[in-house]
Amino acid sequence: MGDDSEWMKLPVDQKCEHKVWKARLNGYEEALKLFQRIEDEKSSEWGKYLGLIKRFVTDSNAVAQLKGLEAALAYVENAHVAGKTTGEVVSGVVSKVFNQPKARAKELGVDICLMYVEIEKAEVVQEELIKGLDNKNPKIIVACIETLRKALSEFGSKIITLKPVVKLLPKLFESREKAVRDEAKLLAVEIYRWIRDALRAPLQNINSVQLKELEEEWVKLPATAPKQSRFLRSQQDLKAKFEQQQAASGDTVDDDNEEIAPQVDPYELLEAVDIISKLPKDFYEKIEAKKWQERKEALETVETLTKNPKLEGGDYGDLVRALKKVIGKDANVMLVTLAAKCIAGLATGLRKKFGTYAVHVVPNILEKFKEKKPQVVQALQEAIDAVFLTTTLQNLSDDILAVMDNKNPSIKQQASLFLARSFQHCTPSMLPKSVLKPFCAAFLKQVNDSAPEVRDAAFEALGTAMKVVGEKAVNPFLADLDKLKLDKIKECADKVELIGGKRGGGGGGGGGAGAAVEKEKPASKTTPMVEAASRPSGPPKKAAPSKIEACEEKAAAALPASCMQLLDSANWKERLASMEEFQRAVESMDRGEMPCQALVRMLAKKPGWKETNFQVMQMKLHIVGLIAQKGSFSKTSALVVLDGLVDKIGDVKCGGNAKEALTAIGEACSLPWTAEQVVSMAFSQKNPKNQAETLNWLANALKEFGFAGINVKAFISNVRTALGATNPAVRTAAITLLGVLHLYMGAPLRMFFEDEKPALLAQIDAEFEKMQGQSPPAPTRGVKKGAEEDGEEPEEQEEEGGAGGIMDLLPRSDISDKITSEMVSKIGDKNWKIRKEGLEEVTAVISEAKFIQPNIGELPLALKGRLNDSNKLLVQQTLTILQQIATAMGPALKQHVKNLGIPIITVLGDSKANVRAAAMTALNAWVEQTGMKEWLEGEDLSEELKKENPFLRQELLGWLAEKLPTLRTVPADLMLCLPHVYSCLEDRSGDVRKKAQDALPTFMMHLGYDKMNKATSKLKPASKDQVVAMLEKARAMMPAKPAAPAKASPPKASSSASVPASKPASGKTVSPTILVVGKKAPVKASMKEDDDRSGPIFILVPNGKELRIKEEKSLKILKWNFITPRDEYVEQLKTQMSTCLAKWLQDELFHFDFQRHVKAIGAMIEHMEDEREAVVGCLDLVLKWFTLRFFDTNTSVLMKAMEFLKLLFSMLSREDYHLNEYEASSFIPYLILKVGESKDVVRKDVRAILSMLCKVYPANKLFPFLMEGTKSKNSKQRSECLEELGCLIENYGMNVCQPTPAKALKDIAVHIGDRDTTVRNAALNTVVVAYNVCGDQVFKLIGNLSEKDMSMLEERIKRSAKKAPPAPAKQVERAQREVPAHPNATFARKTAQEEMPNKLNQARSQNIHDHSAPSIPKEFQLDLDVIENDHTHVSELPDLVQHKLDELLEPVTIPEPKIRSVSPHFDDLHNSTASTINFVISQVASGDINTSIQALAQIDEVLRQEDKAEAMSGHIDQFLIATFMQLRLIYNTHMADDRLDKKDIFKLYSCIIGNMLSLFSMESLAREASMGVLKDLMHGLITLMLDSRVEDIEDGQQLIRSVNLLVVRVLEKSDQTNILSALLVLLQDSLITTAWSPMFSELVMKCLWRMIRFLPETIKSINLDRILLDVHNFMKVFPKEKLKQLKSDVPHRTLKTLLHTLCKLTGAKILDHLSMIENRNESELEAHLRRVVKHSGNLSGLKSDRGSEKASLRMDEKMSKTKVSDILSEIFKKIGSKENTKEGLTELYEYKQKYSDADLDPFLKNTSQFFQSYVERGLRMIESEREGKGRIQPSSTGTHGSDTITHLPSSVPISTSGEDMKPAMYYERLKILRQRHALENSKQEERPPLSSLLSKPSVASSTDMLHSKLSQLKESRESHFQQEHSHSPTRTSPAANLDDLKKRLERIKSNRQ
16 A cells, blocks of 8 residues: 555656556546546646647556546547647557457547547548558457548548548458458448449449448438538537527528538549550550551550549540541541540540540541441440530530531531530530520521431430520520421420439539529539439439429518519519619628528529629629628529629629629638639630630739639639630730739749740730739738638648649649660760760750659669769750759759759869859759758758868859858758868868858858857867957858748749738637748748838938048048949948948848849838938948949839939939039949930930939039940940930030030040941931030031041031021020929920921921021020929919909000010000909919919909900910910819819819800900910810819719810811811821820811811811811821821821812812912822812813913913013012111012912022011011901001011921911910019000911910920020111110020029029
8 A cells, every 4th residue: 555655646647657557547537537627728737648648548457548548538628739649649549449348448439539530630530540441450440440430420521531431442341351341331331321423433343242232221321411410629600500400400401501511523532543654665556557456456455544434644645646547547447436435435534634635536536427337436426425525515616517517417417416415414504605506507407408317416406405505595596497397396305304404413412403404503513524424313303493492482581572573573674673672681681691592592593694684684793792792602602693693794784793793702702712613614605705804803803812722723724715815805814814823923824825826925924024023912802701611721722822832733744754764874875975865865855845743764863974974065964954854843853952953063063164154053943943951951062062172162152152041941950061161261272261251141140150159169279260250250241031931933932922811710810921832931020020120211320421432532442333243342332331221121122032122122212201311321322222233134123223213313403412423423324324225114214314413413524424425335325325415515505515525526526427327316416416506616626527427417417407506605504504304305305396206307397497496595495384383372363353444445556566675674565454364364374273263253254244355355365375274284283183172173174164165155256266275275175075083073074065065166166277277286196196095086086077067168267278288287297008007097087078078169279279388299188189179070170270370371471571570679679778678578478469479589599598587577477467357556666567586487488387386375375474473564465466476377286385485586586686787776785685584584483482
C-alpha cells in the first residue's frame, strides 16, 4: 500500500503516465471527470494532455485501456486542440483497440473515430482506416471496414470521400476471410445507397456470385435518397433543420439541401489508364502497312487499350489522325469497323478531353455512312454518338449540315438519325433558335425526299426536337408543312423518350424528370451525358410533378392568391401586375421564411423565360436578384434561373437587370461557381450579344468580387472561342476580360494565347500594356455567410486561386518517351559534333512541347555532363537548353534544383565571360520558376563558395547580394556559407573582396548582426578585427526585409494575390494580409508596415541641400555626371536620401520591382502639396532619382515620373522657386535625353516639362543645355532640341542665345545639312524664327553656308509666313518673363494653323500675301484666356434699365476717328450708355454664376422691350462672344465642379437660352451676328446638346429641347450667308478634329440639311460667291476621294445636295459666282458644278449664254482697250494725289465692281509695295462701309478712312481659306475683360464697330484667332505711322503708343494681383 500512497499524491497527468496500471486507471478515471467538468473548450488544461491521449488508447492493460478509451472520447469531444492528435490516436485505435476481444473496447474505438470525423478530421481518419485494411489481422480489417461503413451511413458521401474506398472493394471481396468479405458486402450496399449505379462499373470484375448477391441486396434498398444523420461541428444549422424535420416527421420538399446527396459519376471513381505509352512502337508503321492483316493487328491492339473505361489525357492527335485515315480511306470494311470502335473507345474514355479531336473525325464518319453493311454502320453510329458527347452541337453543326444535301440517301438518313439521337441528350437551352433553324430547314427538304428511309429519319429528328424544345419553339420553322406531315412529326414526338430528362437515376435529389424537361434543368448541367446510358433504374415517373406541386404549395403559402393566378395570364398587363405583387411579397419576407427554390420555380413557370413583354421580363429578372439577395439562395435554385438570365443578358432592355441578378447570385452561391455555369451556358448557345455581355459581366464581377477561388482553366477555352468569334463585340469583350484577368495573374496568362494570330495577339498585348502598373481593386463583394456548405472550402480555394497556381493550369506534355536512350548516348558521344547534334534534338523536343511535365527521363544526367564539356560552345548550348527547360517546366522545376541547378552555379567559375553570362542568365531563369528556398537549403551552395575560384566567388556573391534582399525568410543553412564569405573578404582578388563586402548587409538582414559577429570567433585575430570592422559598416547599410515576399515567377505576384476579404473561419477573423501560395504573410508585419506609412514622407533637414552642394564642390562626393548610372551613384543617392525620406518610401524607391517605383511616385504625388517645404529641401535628390528613372525602359514608370515632374514644376512655379545651378545641371541634361524618346507620349510630356522649366530657371541658361542636346546621335533628340531652341528665340528674342547669338546660330545652321529630314526642317525653322526677330542680320550671324544649304534657307524664308521684318523688338524683360504654359505644347510651340493637317495648311496659307502681318513680340501680347479664367474679381454691376434708354434711340453722330495708333486715351471717346451696355455685356462672361445671371436678366429686360432693344444694335457680336465664353466656362469648369449646385447651373443655362431666343426673334439684330461669332455660337450650342451631364440635371431634357428650338431660330433669323458659311467651316473643323464626337458632325449636317431645305426662299439673300468659296475650301481640304474614305458617307452626300440645290435654283449662272476662287480651272468645285449643270439639261443654255458673253466681251475689248488704260491711269493719278485720294479709291472700287476681271497688275507693278497695300486697304474699307447698312456715316475728317486693322492679300479680296482674321472679335473679347476689371472708361463706343471695317466675314472662329489679335493691330499702326510721315507730320510716334499700351497691360496685371 505504501506504493499506492506514493502515486496517489501525483497530479492527474503524471498518474496517466505511471508505470503502475492501477495508477494509470485511477488517472484515467480522474481525467475523465476533469474532461467532463471543464466547460471552456479553449482552457489551457487541455494542452497538458495533448501528448498523452495516444497512451490512453494504447494502454497495455485491458482494464485501464477501457477507461482510457472513455477518457479519450471525452477529450476528443470537448477539447478544441483535439484535432492535433487525430493521426496518432486513430492509428493507435486501429492497431491496439480493434484487435481487442472486448466488444466494448471496439465500440469505444469506433466512437472515437467517428468523433474525430465530427470535429472536421474525416480525411485523416479515413486515411488511417484505409491503412488498417492492409493489416494482416482480419479482426482489424473487419473493424476498419465497419467503422468506414458507419461513418458513411451517418455522415454521408459528402464528408466521406468514396473514391479511395471504392478502389479497395474488389480487393476486399477477394479476401480469404469470410468475415472480411461479409463486411465488404455490407459496405458495398451502404455505398450503393449513396451513389447508386455509379458503383456498378468499379465492381464489374468481382466474382459473379458475389455480384449477384450484391444485386439482390441493392434491389431491396428504398428508392428515396439517403440523408445525413450526423453532422460536423460546422454544420450545426443543418443539424437543427434535420432535428426539426425528425420532430415533425414531415415529408416536405427540402429546399436547399438537395445537394447533400450529390450524384456521383462512375467515371470519377475509375483509375485513368495511360494508353499512349502502351502503344506498340511500330504501331504507326503497321497502320500504314500494305497487308491488311498487319493493319488489323495494329487496330486490335488499340481496340484492346481503348476498352479501358477511363483514359489518361495526353496528345492523341497522331493516333486520331491514323484512325481517321483508316475510316476515310481504307477499303477493308472490317478495318473501318475496328477503327470506328477505337474512336468510340477513345471518346468514351477521354470524355471532354476528346472534344478537340471531335471536329476532325465527324466529317469522315458521316461520309462513311455510305457503307451498307450493318456492322459497319452500327460501329460508325456508336463512334459518332460517343464523339457527340465530348463536344457540342454548335461545334459539329457545319459538318452535319454539309452532308444533309448529299446525293447518297444513306448518308442523309444516318445524319438525321444521328441528330435525332443527339437531340435526346439536349435540353432546351442547348438547342437555341440559332442552332435549330438551319437543321429544321435541312429536315424540311428531307421530309419531301424520294427515299422513304430519309423521310422517316427526318420525321424522327423533327419529332425529337419538338419534344425537347416544345411545339411552340419548333412550329415557326414548320409553317410550310401540310397537316399530315405535322401529325407524323407529333406522333414521332410522342414516342420519343428523352435521355436528358432521365438523368439523376435513383439518387433522387439531383435530376429532373422526363415529363418536365422544359421546366427544369438543374442537374443536366452538372452531370456529363455519358452516365445516362449506363443508368437503367430511375425514379418513379411521378417524382417530378410531386416536386412542382410541392413548390406551388410553398409558393402559394408565401404569395398572394391573385399573384399566383395571374402568373401565366395571357394578358401582359395582368402578368405585370402579378409581378409587382410578387416583388412586394418578396420584399416583405424574412430571410428564414423565404422558400427561394419554390419562388424561382414559379418565376420559371410558363411563360417563364420565354416571356415576350419586356416590362414583365425586367420585373422578373429584378425579382430573381431580390430573392438571391434576401433569401438563403442555393445552387439548385440558381440552376433553375441561370439559363434564363444568360438568355437575356444580351437583351438591350433586360440585360442590365439580368446582370444585376447574376451578381446577386454570385454573392449568394460564390462567384467562381456562378461564373463557370454562366460562361459555359453562354457559349453553349450561339447568340454573340449574350456571349459578349456575359464576358463583360464577368470582367466587372471579377473586379467587384476579387480573384479568390476562380478556376481560370474553366474560362480559358471559352475565351479562346470568343477570340475566334466573327462578331467583333465578342472579341472585344474577351480581350477586356483578359485585361482584368491579367491584373490578377500577370504575365503567365499570355502563355495560353501564344498560338493566336499575330493581329489578335497584338490587341491582347495592348490590353495587357494598359493594365501594366495597375493593382487589382480591393473586392467590394464577397460570398454570403452560410452559402458555402463546407466551412473550410473558401479558404482553400483562396489559396489555390491566387496567381501562383497559374503555372499549374498550363497544359503540359510528357516528353520522357521522346528522350530516347539513343538521344542520351548521342549527348555523351566522344565526337563533339554528335554531342552537338544530340543537344539540338533536345532543343527541338522541348520547343515542340512548349510546356513540359517534370518527368524528363535520363536527360538531367546527360546535360549535367555537358556543363563541364571541353567545348565551350556546347556548354553555352547546354545552358540555353536549361534556360528553355526552366520556362517550359515551370514551378515543378524545383525537383531538379539539386541535380541540374547547382551544376549551373559551378559554370559561373568559367574563365570566359560569355560563358559566365550565359550561366547567370540560365540561373536567373531557374530561380524565377523555383524561388530561392531550394537553392539555399543544404550544403551545396556553401560547397560552391568554398572553391577558391575568383570568378565563381565574385559571380556567386554578386548573385546572392541581389537575391537575398528580396526574400522574407531563408533556410538556416545560409549560416554554412558565412565562413566562406569571411574568407572571401580577404581574397587575393579585389573584385571578390568588393563583392563579399557588398553581400555582407544582405546576409546580415537574415542572419542578424549578433550571429554574424559570433561566427567571427573562429577567425585568426588579425582577420577577425578586419571582418568585425566591416560588419559594423554593413550594419549601417543593412536593408529592411520586404513586407511581402517578392515572388520570382510572375512579376505581378505581389499584387496579383490581392487582399482577400477577411472571412470568418472557425471563429477567427483573418487580417487581410497579402496571400502567397503556400504561405501567409504574418499579420504583424503588415500592421507594422501600415504604422510606418502614416505621417510625412519628406523630411525637412535644415541646410541639407547647402551641405550637399558644398560637399560636391569640394569633391567629397561624386559629381552627378554620367552616361549611364553606375552602382556607386545609386548607392550615394540612397545614402543621401536616407535622411530626407521616410524609411518605407526609400525602400520602395530603390526596390528592384518597377511596380514599387510606380507606387512610390504615387505616394510622392499625394504628399507633394502638403509637404512643399520639405520637397523643396530635398529637391536636388528627388530630381536625381528621377534622372535614374530616365534610364529605365518601363513605360509605366516613365509616364508616372512625367506626371510627377509636371506637378512638381507647376508647384515650384507657384511657390516662385528658382532652380539653382547644382539642381539644374544634375537634372536638365538627362531630361533632354528623353526628348528623343521613341514614344510620342513621353516626348510630349518632356516638352511640357521643358516649357514649365522656363518659369523656374532662366531661359538663357537653359539654352546651352539644349545646344548640347543638338549634338546627340539620336536624330529625334536633335530635331526636338532645335525646335525648342526656336521656341526660346521666338519667345525671348536673340538675347537668349548663349554664349553669343553668332556662335549659337552658327552651331544651329550646321544642322541644315543634316542627313535626317526632321533635323534639317527643325534647323531651318529655328533660323527662320531668328530671321523674324532680327531680319537680314541673320545672314551675317550664321556665317558661311554651303550653296545648297543657303538656297534651302532662302527658300524657307520666302515660304515662311513671317516675311516682313518688324522693327527690332525690345528685349528688356524677356529673360525674366513668364511664358503661358500650354499643357502639351512647349513655349506655345505651334500655332493653330501649324497643328492642322498639311493640306489644310496649304489651303489656308496659299494666298497670303508677301507682307503678312508679323507677330507681335510677346511683351505686347495679352493672354486673354488666362485673364478670362480669372474669376476672382467680380465688379459691381450697373443697372442697365435705370438709364433713360430713350436717348439711346436718338441718332448719334459718331465722328470717324483719325488714323492713329491705339492710344490709352481712346477710352474717353464713348458716351456713358454705350459703355454701360458694354460693361453689362462683359459681366455675362463672369466666372461668378450670380453676376452672370444678373447681367443676363438686365439684357433680357432690354431685349423684351421693342422700343429699347435697338440699343443693342452694334453690340450683338460683343454680346454673343460673351455668351459663348460663358457657355464654354460652364462646360469646362462649372459642370465639372461638384461643389456647385446643379440648379444654379441650370438657371444660368435657362437665362442664356432665354436671352438668345429673345435676340434671335428680332431679325434686324440677329442679322448683325458675324460669321465667325455664329460659328462659335453654333459650336457652343451643339456641344451643349451633346453634353450627357446636362441630362443628369433635373429638367435636363427640357433644357435640351430649348436649345434645339434656339438652334432652329438661329438658322432662320441670322444672316443666311453668314450662318451657311459658319456651318460649312464648322463641319470642316469637326471632320478634321478626330477628338470631336461623330454626333457633333452629324448635328452640324442636320443644320445644313435644314438650311438646304429653305434655300428656295432664302437664295436671293445669299452671297453665292462667298458660299462657293467656302465649299471650294472645304473640297480642297477634303477632296472627293478623302471624303469617301470617311466612316460615314453623309458629309459627301450633304455637300452634293447643297451644290445640286444651288445649281437647281440658279442654273448655269452659278458658274459666274466663282469670282473669289483663284485658279478656278484647277478647282474641283468648278468641274463638279459643270457636271451638275450639264446633267440638269442647262448645257445648251449655258453655251449660248457663254457664246454671246464672249462675243460681247470681244467687242468691248476692241472698243475699249485704249479707253481702259486711260480711265485707270486717271484713277491712279487721283489716288496718288493728296487731295483726291479718297475719290480715286472710290472710283477704282466702282470700276472693279463693274469689271470684276479687270487686270490692275500693269498699273500696280511699278509702284512701291507700300502703295500697293495702301490701295488694297482702301478698297477693302470702302467695301465694308457699303456693306455696313449705312449705320456708320463716315465723316470727312479722316483723309484715309477709318483705322484699318487687317492686311489685304494682293490678288483676292479675301484669302482662299478664309483665314482672314476679324480683329473685331478679339477687340470685343479684350474689351469685355477690360470692363470686367473696371479698366474701360465710358467714352468708347464712338469709334465705329470694327466689324464694319471688313470686306468679307471671316471664316476662322473667333477663338482660333486669339493669338494673332494684337499682331494685326500693330501692323495697321505701323503702316499708318509710315503714311503719316508723308501726310501728317504731327502724328505721335507708335513707340509712344506702344509704351502706353504696355502701361495699360501692367495695370491689368497689377489689378489681378
